[in-house]
Amino acid sequence: MPDPVFAGVRSLLLGLLLVVVTGLPLSGQEPVPDKLVVLTFDDSSRSHYDVARPILKKYGFSATFFITEGFNFPTNKKDYMTWEQIAQLHKDGFEIGNHTRDHLGLNEQNIDQLKEQLAGINLRCQQHGIPRPVSFAYPGNSFHPSLLPLLEAEGIRFARRGGAPEYSYDEGRGVAFQPGLDHPLLIPSAGDARPDWTMEDFRRAIAQAQLGKVAVLQFHGIPDGEHDWVSLETGIFESFIRELARNNFTVIALRDLEKYLAPGMVPRDAMGAIQDRQQAIARGRERENYRLPSGRRETRYWISNMQRHGYSLSEMRMATGLPHSQLANPGRRTPASTDLLELLPYPGGRHPRIGFRDGAIRPQRETKASVFLPWDPQSYVVIDVPEAIWHNIPGGRELLYLAHTHVPTIWDRQQIDLAPLEWSRQRGGILEVQRVLPNQVAFGARLTPSAEAIRMELWIRNGSSQTLTGLRVQNCVMLRNARGFNQQNTEHHHVQSPFIAAANAGLDRWIIVAWDHNQRAWGNSFCPCMHSDPKFPDCPPGETRILRGWLSVYQGHDLEAELKRILAKGWLDVRD
Numbered sequence: 001m002p003d004p005v006f007a008g009v010r011s012l013l014l015g016l017l018l019v020v021v022t023g024l025p026l027s028g029q030e031p032v033p034d035k036l037v038v039l040t041f042d043d044s045s046r047s048h049y050d051v052a053r054p055i056l057k058k059y060g061f062s063a064t065f066f067i068t069e070g071f072n073f074p075t076n077k078k079d080y081m082t083w084e085q086i087a088q089l090h091k092d093g094f095e096i097g098n099h100t101r102d103h104l105g106l107n108e109q110n111i112d113q114l115k116e117q118l119a120g121i122n123l124r125c126q127q128h129g130i131p132r133p134v135s136f137a138y139p140g141n142s143f144h145p146s147l148l149p150l151l152e153a154e155g156i157r158f159a160r161r162g163g164a165p166e167y168s169y170d171e172g173r174g175v176a177f178q179p180g181l182d183h184p185l186l187i188p189s190a191g192d193a194r195p196d197w198t199m200e201d202f203r204r205a206i207a208q209a210q211l212g213k214v215a216v217l218q219f220h221g222i223p224d225g226e227h228d229w230v231s232l233e234t235g236i237f238e239s240f241i242r243e244l245a246r247n248n249f250t251v252i253a254l255r256d257l258e259k260y261l262a263p264g265m266v267p268r269d270a271m272g273a274i275q276d277r278q279q280a281i282a283r284g285r286e287r288e289n290y291r292l293p294s295g296r297r298e299t300r301y302w303i304s305n306m307q308r309h310g311y312s313l314s315e316m317r318m319a320t321g322l323p324h325s326q327l328a329n330p331g332r333r334t335p336a337s338t339d340l341l342e343l344l345p346y347p348g349g350r351h352p353r354i355g356f357r358d359g360a361i362r363p364q365r366e367t368k369a370s371v372f373l374p375w376d377p378q379s380y381v382v383i384d385v386p387e388a389i390w391h392n393i394p395g396g397r398e399l400l401y402l403a404h405t406h407v408p409t410i411w412d413r414q415q416i417d418l419a420p421l422e423w424s425r426q427r428g429g430i431l432e433v434q435r436v437l438p439n440q441v442a443f444g445a446r447l448t449p450s451a452e453a454i455r456m457e458l459w460i461r462n463g464s465s466q467t468l469t470g471l472r473v474q475n476c477v478m479l480r481n482a483r484g485f486n487q488q489n490t491e492h493h494h495v496q497s498p499f500i501a502a503a504n505a506g507l508d509r510w511i512i513v514a515w516d517h518n519q520r521a522w523g524n525s526f527c528p529c530m531h532s533d534p535k536f537p538d539c540p541p542g543e544t545r546i547l548r549g550w551l552s553v554y555q556g557h558d559l560e561a562e563l564k565r566i567l568a569k570g571w572l573d574v575r576d
Contacts, residue, residue, distance in 0.1 A: 030259050031314035031350075032179060034324075035209050035249040038216040038257065039063035040160055040189075042099060042137055044073055045221035049085040051234050052222055055241055057092065061251035064095040066137040066160075067121055070103025071226060079225035087128040095253035096125060097135035098156070105140040106147055114147060118154050134158065135254040136185075137218075141169060141192075145270050148185045158254045159185040160216060163192055166277050172197065174205070175277060176213035179260050180351050183270040187254070190215040193232050193240075202240045206249065211290055212318040212349070214257065268526075283415065290321030291348060291365060291420060299326065306347045307333040309370065310378055319349025335377050340449040341553075342372040343431060345423040352382040352478045353527045366403040366421050369431055369447055371454055371551060373482060375509060381485075382478040383551065385445045385456055392470030401435070401443065411438060439464050455571070456515075456549030462539040471536035475549065477513050478529045485511060490523035493530065497521055498572065499563055500530045501554075508557055515549040516572050548572065 041048050044067050056063055073080045090096050101120030104113060122132050134157045141162025151159055163174025166188065174189040182188065191205030209215035224231035244251055267273060293299040299322065306316050313330045335342055346352065346368035372380040389401045399409040411418055416438055423431040434444030440463030448455045462468050479485045484504035492503040498518035502511045515534040522531050536545040548571060554562045
């Protein structure tokens with residue numbers, strides 16, 4: 001994450017926007033529907049052509065066939081396809097993927113061979129009128145993060161890795177792919193079919209295809225004449241395919257995941273999601289993204305809230321976990337008739353950030369709230385108050401609270417799970433939230449809308465026996481869903497402590513944020529978002545400390561005058 005330090009006023013850069021991401025939802029991304037399955041087949045088995053092909057065509061299902069010339073492919077045409085048969089699979093509409101020329105198990109020691117291995121299959125595809133593969137499967141499900149930039153450089157957009165390390169290779173089990181959380185070059189298998197697979201095993205794998213997750217299934221030969229440990233009988237395979245058809249699953253190829261991935265939605269830490277899952281599985285506490293409403297009244301409220309956010313039915317289901325039968329048809333609710341800036345709890349189910357998983361998936365709500373912009377009734381920013389709180393400990397600093405899961409807090413290290421946090425809705429559109437931590441330190445926030453601004457208050461109360469020092473806070477304003485402000489750069493950000501402001505391309509509309517006792521204001525171009533890092537004064541036992549914040553919009557060209565006007569209101573305790 002960029003970590004620039006700004007001092008004074010930074011001059012505005014008046015260049016063209018390099019990247020503009022618009023639309024709600026973003027162009028190129030569709031919400032992941034329930035019952036979405038990807039079928040993949042490894043190792044160029046002859047049975048892919050003779051058995052899988054007619055069965056898939058019978059049910060109108062797509063699939064990806066990962067081709068290698070390894071094993072006895074050149075000489076054994078009883079168990080392996082010809083290139084003419086592979087070309088026919090392409091003509092039939094199936095995807096041809098790359099599985100390396102020699103079925104080379106890749107690691108740090110042979111990484112220099114990857115380009116040659118890919119090129120061997122790419123050339124053969126070219127010779128037979130098959131497009132250059134954009135999907136890849138790691139031979140033997142063996143992978144290493146250092147391979148990712150090389151795969152990307154070779155034009156690979158999707159790579160399937162198998163079910164390990166979350167589950168051992170021998171189990172044939174796996175986890176569903178979560179767009180935005182999993183790296184698209186480290187797509188897990190929800191199941192890797194084995195000879196002893198039953199319908200129960202298959203159903204366990206495809207049952208994961210819900211609430212924003214995709215079940216990517218891995219098959220080998222049907223049957224497999226040379227690899228009996230991954231062979232599957234024809235009748236069993238066909239029963240699996242019938243199960244998908246009977247239950248109205250949508251079955252696609254790996255390349256078709258493109259429409260479910262937002263532009264730039266690639267986690268910076270490729271291994272983060274994997275490690276997070278490993279820890280959760282080991283502790284027997286696999287996390288879910290949804291927040292189930294507590295009764296009819298809350299269900300009606302959140303449906304109305306999500307309609308205001310323009311959610312699709314799939315996004316509603318991802319946010320609430322409710323079946324489709326309990327959700328109203330999606331539509332956009334008109335804004336409430338009020339002079340106040342519209343403030344709502346953020347419902348989750350939709351990524352509030354671009355290209356950065358931190359906070360995008362887990363938890364979806366927590367301390368997040370939406371502020372709708374007056375210029376475009378469909379646009380809103382998502383504020384996180386607080387996003388993080390640190391304090392000093394002997395020898396360093398400790399993360400006391402984090403609204404996400406990508407960095408362990410003091411409670412994670414102690415294997416203490418904090419209960420989900422929700423905003424309390426008060427009269428006048430006011431939102432309040434509070435949490436008491438296991439050490440009896442409490443914090444909370446109050447967001448109060450008016451016609452000109454959202455006034456924010458953040459407090460911390462020390463119920464512990466030790467003085468809290470170094471209480472640094474990070475608050476965030478996420479711009480993804482604000483049309484005209486969601487470019488992935490900081491060219492149109494203006495920083496003048498304690499303010500940070502973001503402008504549209506015309507530099508005539510501004511979103512302005514400020515916090516008292518602000519140590520640093522900065523922008524993250526990757527997300528994009530605006531950060532404010534205030535600091536609480538030291539807090540002895542039994543005492544409370546308070547920070548105040550401001551969020552407003554401004555239309556005009558004299559930003560300096562507007563910032564002076566805000567300061568003159570006297571609400572902000574500006575540090576010298």
